[in-house]
Amino acid sequence: MKASLEAVGRFDPERARERLRKSFYPDHTAFIVVDGQRIGFYTFRPADEGFQLDHLYVHPSCQSRGIGSEVIRHLLSLADASQMPVSLNALRDSASNRFYQRHGFVQTAEDEWDIYYTRTPGVSGAQAGGA
Template sequence: MWKLEAVIAQDFEPMLALRIAAVQESLERIGRFDPERARLRFQEGFEPAFMQHIVTEQDGRVGFFTLKPRSEGQVLRLVHLYLQPGSQSQGAGSWVMDRIKQQARASGCDITLAALKLSRANDFYQRHGFRLVEQREFDNEYRWSPAMEQRA
């Protein structure tokens, strides 16, 4: 049903538009939506080597994610996981999360990420076994470890 495709530099603009569509409501909820800031932040973290498109046969590209190794080792950082609003709650995010966790298990890595406060993404990550480890002004920081599954 879903597959992954590589990201190239020319994908920046459509990926930025998708990201804005996916997060605008959450950013507005906390009073932080600014299209120019969104562009700059995305541009700073745009690294195609660590990014993948989420693709369906019928709809084409419906989302993307960025998964980067952290410098402290044994940690993968999920920087982005965005789906077009019309493609949310249809299983693609869970499908991607399963693949990311498989990769983390195989390499013995934890996964960290941040989610905007008041975003529905918080519920999604908690349903997938991520634990809240820190609350910041605008974000919640989460962590998942393969060891968590062994204890459960």
């Protein structure tokens, strides 16, 4: 995550630690394991009006191999089964914004640091205008 923040000129160690502290839910956090190696994690939890994806991190050496897409499709299938939306926020200027848009997330708000998205149940990337 540090590399993503540095790439957009926004790495602040204290802010990053505080953000993780505020959005860390051990009971809703899982490792992403490939070939017996932990290569990432996600935090996906019930929220007031659906689900919240607080983190989806894949180690840079394992990115661009479809792993994140596989994970997000799995999480979205869980939300669809419950007919609940999924919300998240992504760092402004991060490539993750395109990733989430491709998976059917639509921007709902933004602030100085983040862009906020929601994906309604059953909406695929193609239906949302994604590739």
